[in-house]
Amino acid sequence: MSLAARFAELDQWLHQHQALWRAKPFTQLSLAWEADWPELAHWLRQRSLADAEAAHHRPQQLPAPEPFASLAVESARLSQLPRWQAASAEHLPEPLYRHIPGRKWQQITHFAGVASAGLQMPATRWVDWCAGKGHLGRLLAWQGGQPLICLERDDTLSQAGAALSQTLAVAAQHRQVDVLAPSCVEHLTCGDSLVALHACGQLHMTLLQQVVANQCRQLALSPCCYNRIASAHYQPLSSAAKVAQLQVSRDDLSLPLQETVTAGQRERQQRDRSMAWRLAFDLWQREARGVDSYLPTPSKPPGGTAQGVAGFCRSLAAYHQLQLAEPNSWTQLEQRGWQRLAQVRNLELLRGLFRRPLEVWLLLDRALYLQESGYQVQLGEFCPSSLTPRNLLLLAEKQNP
């Protein structure tokens, strides 16, 4: 199936079911779709927090009542992409992976292996976009012997990267550059092969525009943080997405990022406690105010969870400048917060079915934009999702460079 046909199918499906994936269980006590699908709502609401946790990474496999099962089949079909395998990188010199956490290094070796194998023409110069210390570009340049340009805003990272490149005798220039500035164009030529691992929203949208404007030869991009864009609404790049049925807000763009990274048990417990207490606060403030609406809570509430549930909720009330009558029992309110967390997480599994399809819709917009601009494009996964949920890779090459 062509990329355009695939995009059209996804667009229609996401648009048709937007009421299911736009509804947010965390901020609403009941969701509009529950009245249409009471059996599914009841089934999800009676499950435990541990049940939700077990299904979080693979909601498509949950044996939930209709329409969940049919949507799960479509979700899997519409978001299917090849899982590319990289030849294992062995006997690499230590400075290539110095100071890099294990999982990050594995992402880099998978990315480099897949990009080198997947791009047809040999690179003549690598450009690492938002390079950090330039670990990815350095690995590619070290393996292939090409020169490397690293573009990075943070001078400390650039300097640390330059020292590593020198140690390995890689012909690298680490330039301190704001890639969003118009002057960034000075750093690119049509002979360049650009790589970007986990460049956030606007940073990789600008990358795509620069690649096309400069007719650069090749691109390997793994996008991330789609919601970090300047505008309140997503501005599509391709002509297909510009006339799409689906209109995507910045808030929608956070849906693909909802898959939480596999955290340690302690970290998970802390995260869950903070969420359960926020939901306890939500129940308290709705009841005490007599107003059935959600009040947003700061990502780092003053005082944190160390002050206990009562202190936590009181500090959130103070944050909203509310003087609320105290609940009869904080213990009971906390229990209700935990119950609600279990319900929220299970109801969110329905949204979870749309997480990957929306991400693939966004990836296809990027791919179609490049295709319309004369590039041959391939899409796939560069590593297993256990290494990072942001494992999509777009490979593009100018057709007649």
Ligand SMILES: C[S@@+](CC[C@H](N)C(=O)[O-])C[C@H]1O[C@@H](n2cnc3c(N)ncnc32)[C@H](O)[C@@H]1O
């Ligand atoms: C998520 S990190 C990715 C770094 C590296 N590619 C990696 O995977 O480790 C994003 C990088 O972009 C850099 N950055 C953010 N805004 C930038 C800008 N406007 N111009 C250049 N670099 C920027 C940050 O300093 C950071 O090093």
